[in-house]
Amino acid sequence: MSLLPRTAEEFSSAEYWERFFKKRGEKAFEWYGDYNKLCGVLHKYIKVQDKVLVVGCGNSELSEQMYDVGYKHLTNIDISETVVTHMNQRNAERRPGLTFQQVDATQTPFEDASYQAALDKGTLDAIASEEKGALARNMLTEVGRVLCVGGRYVCVTLAQESVIKLAVEQFVELGWAVRLHCLQEECGKEEDSFALPVFVLVCTKFRQPMPMPILEICLGEDGVPTRHTQVSELLSAVREHQAYSVLRRSSAQAQMPARIYRSLSATPRLVFQDTLSQFKIVPQVPSCHDQTSLPFLLFLKAVRQLGFTAPVRAERQLAASANFRRLLIVTMHRNQEYMDMQAVQSELSPVVMDLAPPGMPANQQVPFLSVGGDLGWREEVSRGVSELSGEYCIENVKGEDGELYRRLVFLSNAALVQSESRLVLSNNTSNHKKKNKKKASSTAPSTISPTSLSVDSGFLCCAHHEVMVAGLAMLGVGMPQMKDDSLSVLLVGLGGGGLPQFLRDFVPNVTVEVVELDPVVLEVAKQWFGFRPDDRLTVTLGDGLERICALKKEGGRLLDVIMFDVDNKDSTVGMSCPPAGFVETSVLQKVSSLLTPRGVFMLNLVCRDSALRKTVLERVSGVFPTILSRKIEGEVNEVLLCFCGENEKSNAGRLLSSLNEAAKSLQSALGSKRTGANRSPHIDIAELLKDLKVE
Numbered sequence: 001m002s003l004l005p006r007t008a009e010e011f012s013s014a015e016y017w018e019r020f021f022k023k024r025g026e027k028a029f030e031w032y033g034d035y036n037k038l039c040g041v042l043h044k045y046i047k048v049q050d051k052v053l054v055v056g057c058g059n060s061e062l063s064e065q066m067y068d069v070g071y072k073h074l075t076n077i078d079i080s081e082t083v084v085t086h087m088n089q090r091n092a093e094r095r096p097g098l099t100f101q102q103v104d105a106t107q108t109p110f111e112d113a114s115y116q117a118a119l120d121k122g123t124l125d126a127i128a129s130e131e132k133g134a135l136a137r138n139m140l141t142e143v144g145r146v147l148c149v150g151g152r153y154v155c156v157t158l159a160q161e162s163v164i165k166l167a168v169e170q171f172v173e174l175g176w177a178v179r180l181h182c183l184q185e186e187c188g189k190e191e192d193s194f195a196l197p198v199f200v201l202v203c204t205k206f207r208q209p210m211p212m213p214i215l216e217i218c219l220g221e222d223g224v225p226t227r228h229t230q231v232s233e234l235l236s237a238v239r240e241h242q243a244y245s246v247l248r249r250s251s252a253q254a255q256m257p258a259r260i261y262r263s264l265s266a267t268p269r270l271v272f273q274d275t276l277s278q279f280k281i282v283p284q285v286p287s288c289h290d291q292t293s294l295p296f297l298l299f300l301k302a303v304r305q306l307g308f309t310a311p312v313r314a315e316r317q318l319a320a321s322a323n324f325r326r327l328l329i330v331t332m333h334r335n336q337e338y339m340d341m342q343a344v345q346s347e348l349s350p351v352v353m354d355l356a357p358p359g360m361p362a363n364q365q366v367p368f369l370s371v372g373g374d375l376g377w378r379e380e381v382s383r384g385v386s387e388l389s390g391e392y393c394i395e396n397v398k399g400e401d402g403e404l405y406r407r408l409v410f411l412s413n414a415a416l417v418q419s420e421s422r423l424v425l426s427n428n429t430s431n432h433k434k435k436n437k438k439k440a441s442s443t444a445p446s447t448i449s450p451t452s453l454s455v456d457s458g459f460l461c462c463a464h465h466e467v468m469v470a471g472l473a474m475l476g477v478g479m480p481q482m483k484d485d486s487l488s489v490l491l492v493g494l495g496g497g498g499l500p501q502f503l504r505d506f507v508p509n510v511t512v513e514v515v516e517l518d519p520v521v522l523e524v525a526k527q528w529f530g531f532r533p534d535d536r537l538t539v540t541l542g543d544g545l546e547r548i549c550a551l552k553k554e555g556g557r558l559l560d561v562i563m564f565d566v567d568n569k570d571s572t573v574g575m576s577c578p579p580a581g582f583v584e585t586s587v588l589q590k591v592s593s594l595l596t597p598r599g600v601f602m603l604n605l606v607c608r609d610s611a612l613r614k615t616v617l618e619r620v621s622g623v624f625p626t627i628l629s630r631k632i633e634g635e636v637n638e639v640l641l642c643f644c645g646e647n648e649k650s651n652a653g654r655l656l657s658s659l660n661e662a663a664k665s666l667q668s669a670l671g672s673k674r675t676g677a678n679r680s681p682h683i684d685i686a687e688l689l690k691d692l693k694v695e
Contacts (some may be wrong), residue, residue: 009335032122032156033183034197035065040221041181041200042066042119045152050116053146055139059083064091065462067098075115077103106138112644113148121156128163136163140170147205155201159238166203168215168231171521178202179225180217180234182241197245203604205479217241367574381406382528386520389569394425394528396453406455407495407526418567419496420461421529423453455530457501459683463632464604465499467639468508469565469670470688473662474628474641475560477507478669485509488559490551490594492544492582493566494521504537506670506681514539515547517566545581552590562591563602574609576636582618588623592644601642608636616693619659627695630688641692659689 035042046052048070057695067074076085076099103109105123120143127134143153155165159180167223181200215234216225240374281555306648377398385391391411399405402499404423447478460466476482487510491500494516503512516522519541525531533539544566551557559571568579581587583603591601599623607613621627624642631638663686670681 001358003143005270027579031035032158032209034060035062037183037198038062038121038200041183042154044221045154045202046071046117046119049161051075051114052119053108053110053115053143055118055143056081056126057087057100058122058416059087060121060670062119062121063098064095067095072097074098075110076100076536077105077108079104100194108142108146110146112145113151115146116148116151118143118151118153120445123165124155124159124167124562125160128166130162131164133162136166137170140167142207144171144174144176150206150209151205153201153203153205155203157199157201158196159199159201159242161239164199164201164238165231165235167203168234171203172213172215175206177204177206177210177214177216177274178234179204179214179218180238181218181221181223182238183220188245213452215301224624268530367453378617384524386410386518386522388518389521392418392524393522394524404453405461406453406496406528406571408529409500412660417461419498419525419529421455421496421498422459422461424456425452425454425618457498457505457530459498460683461496461498462679464565464637465502465682467630467632467688468499468565468602468604469683470663470666471522471602471628471630471639471641472507472561472599473666473685473689474600474643476662476665478667479662479666480665483508486511487561489513489561489563490515490547491561491563491565492547492578493564494525494531494539495565496529498529499563499565500537501531502681508669508672510536512537515544517542517543545587548590548594557594558596558599559594560596560599561602562594562599563604564605574612575605575607577604577606583619585619585622588620592623595644599644601640601644603640603642606636606640621695628692629695630692640695660686663689 008070038315050071051073052066052071054074054076057063057078058080063074065075076087077100078087078100081102084100091098091100105127124139125134127139140153147153157168164180171178179202181202183200201324213229213231215228215231217228217234217237218225226237228237285366378395380395381394382394383392389410389412393409393411395409397405397407406421406423407417408419410418432673460469472478472487475487477487487507489500489503489510489512491503491512492515494500494514497514500512500514503510514537516539522531522539522541562580564582566579566582567577567618568575570579573580588601595601603620605613605616607616617627620640620642624644626643628641628643629638630641667685670685672685
């Protein structure tokens with residue numbers, strides 16, 4: 001007979017444990033470690049003179065070892081008659097004061113408030129497997145009843161989420177204080193030890209319920225408690241420690257995983273996560289000169305991921321070019337300010353050595369490299385919630401170039417900067433600073449009032465936006481023969497409004513209609529990114545696909561440019577932009593029918609799935625005879641410029657052969673439109689168009 005239960009519910013069955021202990025015999029069964037591992041935290045919360053109820057004692061030696069060091073008031077209970085009989089016989093002569101009773105922990109005969117401590121090593125984990133946790137709740141209710149005021153329930157557990165959530169919520173509801181200790185093992189010491197860390201849950205009973213929950217977590221026996229205000233925050237911290245423990249174990253075994261998901265509460269300003277993340281682990285890097293390669297490199301970078309970039313590809317390239325056996329890539333946490341490299345190194349060093357390759361000398365110096373010298377000043381200026389996109393924040397940052405920027409970040413993908421605009425000082429502030437240059441030169445970003453800053457509409461945050469603007473040269477925008485021609489643009493996807501504002505402010509004779517699904521995004525763009533609609537720049541709130549259908553149905557209106565720059569909220573699809581519905585053949589046909597004879601359809605395509613990309617291109621080419629494409633360096637993004645006229649292949653070839661003239665004309669037209677505090681556009685049209693290719 002196997003000792004493993006056939007179902008999880010058997011853990012709460014007396015019959016199962018009878019079979020278990022009869023089969024196991026006299027060999028002690030230790031859940032999650034013995035006295036030597038647990039004694040530090042047990043002595044911290046259970047006094048030698050305390051009356052202690054040991055719940056679900058089994059045949060563990062823990063009570064015997066505690067008795068031997070002075071704990072003489074231990075009452076051990078278990079549901080198994082076999083194990084109780086065996087333990088009484090085993091201790092009758094040597095430990096006459098150590099008693100074992102066959103008692104159901106959910107229905108005990110003990111008086112109210114008769115114990116100062118209740119000790120549970122694995123019992124909660126075993127019985128909480130029953131559906132809806134009714135049995136576990138009954139046991140915890142009994143524990144609460146028999147403990148006196150000031151008494152503590154000390155539970156050794158693996159802290160599976162359903163188990164720990166059940167216990168914490170029950171005791172918080174009763175107004176008890178809750179603390180968790182995460183006991184990290186030395187990796188590799190015991191082959192059969194758990195990959196997950198062992199936790200010790202300590203719940204303290206108060207005379208009066210606490211008005212606000214006390215929720216704390218500590219690393220190790222004596223770690224400084226980290227306070228949380230919500231049960232969900234505490235559970236998240238538990239998951240983070242568990243993920244880190246798995247990482248340490250796999251690291252010690254030279255099996256570093258590609259990525260992990262959780263932030264690390266032990267070092268709260270530096271976090272581990274996946275591609276949506278801030279702390280990335282690249283697996284052990286193969287090297288053709290491995291015998292001479294350095295063991296470990298740590299690479300720091302700032303959170304500057306814009307638009308729909310491909311962090312994985314960039315990391316792989318970095319890993320492939322680094323002559324190191326392990327490469328750790330760390331991105332600074334967005335909610336903290338890092339004063340200098342020394343502060344970062346001090347905070348990272350203990351964690352880094354945990355993740356070092358096997359066999360690396362303890363005194364080995366680990367190189368720290370960073371992107372630029374600026375570790376990043378950041379100030380959050382607003383936060384809110386969108387029903388469609390979730391929680392977001394607006395933050396001002398100081399870039400590596402010394403300029404100030406404003407960003408929109410949706411926290412469901414916190415490493416992705418959705419929109420960014422460059423900030424400039426308003427005219428009044430600029431004049432004041434000219435009068436007092438010395439004071440201005442010493443002014444820190446944090447001393448500048450947000451009201452003194454305005455958005456520079458001549459700055460485009462995304463490279464694919466620059467390519468879209470450059471693509472207007474293909475229509476002859478800015479050419480002398482077209483100087484009086486109007487240009488109509490339909491853009492699906494607003495973001496911070498940088499692209500449509502740039503078009504309105506710098507492209508001659510343009511009118512722009514933007515379609516945006518999320519009304520909150522429009523309000524954010526107006527309040528924080530200087531977005532100002534007018535008669536030449538209008539916004540339609542609604543679904544982009546529905547707007548395309550409505551325009552087709554209305555008829556009579558043709559557009560020179562239609563742009564799709566809208567992200568896909570479905571992360572399970574290998575295409576981040578656009579949503580799949582936007583590249584269905586029926587939609588593309590409607591787009592084609594809405595374009596003027598010279599018109600162009602511009603698509604920001606972000607597709608990591610090569611087969612899916614091929615399918616999309618086949619659909620687009622089935623509607624648009626000519627497609628010019630431009631890859632965005634270092635990113636997955638590519639911009640497709642699609643033409644629908646019968647002779648567009650020859651026209652495109654002609655324009656490609658004379659791009660310099662078209663680029664110069666558009667560049668000149670953009671530069672002539674500078675107004676107010678806006679700087680001249682910094683994009684290089686000729687450079688952006690030189691890598692266009694015909695698909």
